[in-house]
Amino acid sequence: MDKKDCDRLVMCFKVLRNLELLSQQAHWNVNGESFYQLHLMFERIYNLLHDFVDRYAENMRTQFILVPNSPKFLSDCKVQFPDTPNQTGKKYLELVHAANRMLAECATDCMDMCTKLGKAGIANMLQDLVETTGTIYFLVESQMGLTEQPE
16 A cells, blocks of 8 residues: 555545544534434434544554544544534534535545455445445435435
C-alpha cells in the first residue's frame, strides 16, 4: 500500500470521525419540532458510527498507518458543522445527510482500492461501513420526508 492509498484511507477515517461527532452534537443540541424523535435517531446514528471508528482505526494500524485523533488532524475534512450547536432538526438533518453521502462515497472508493490490493480485512470492514451508510440514509431521509415509511 503506497502513501496515496494510505492518505485515502486516512481521509475516509476523518469523514467517519467527523460524522460521528456531528451526529453526537446533533443528539445533544437539536431543538424544535420532533425534538425527541430526532434526539433518539441521532443517538442511534452516532452509536452505529462509534463502533466503526474503533474498528476502522484498528484496521488502519494493521497497515502501520498512524491514526491521530486531534481537532487539528480532523479539521481538513470537508464535513460541515453548524456555526452554533443550537440548531433545528432540519439543519442537523441536512448536515448529517451531506456528511453521510460523503462517507458512503469515500468508503466505497477505499473498499474498491483495498479489494484490488488484496486487503480483504479492511475491504470487508469498509463494506460493512457502506451498508451502515445505507441505514443512516434511510433514517435521515425518512425524517426529511424523502423516503416513504413502510406501513
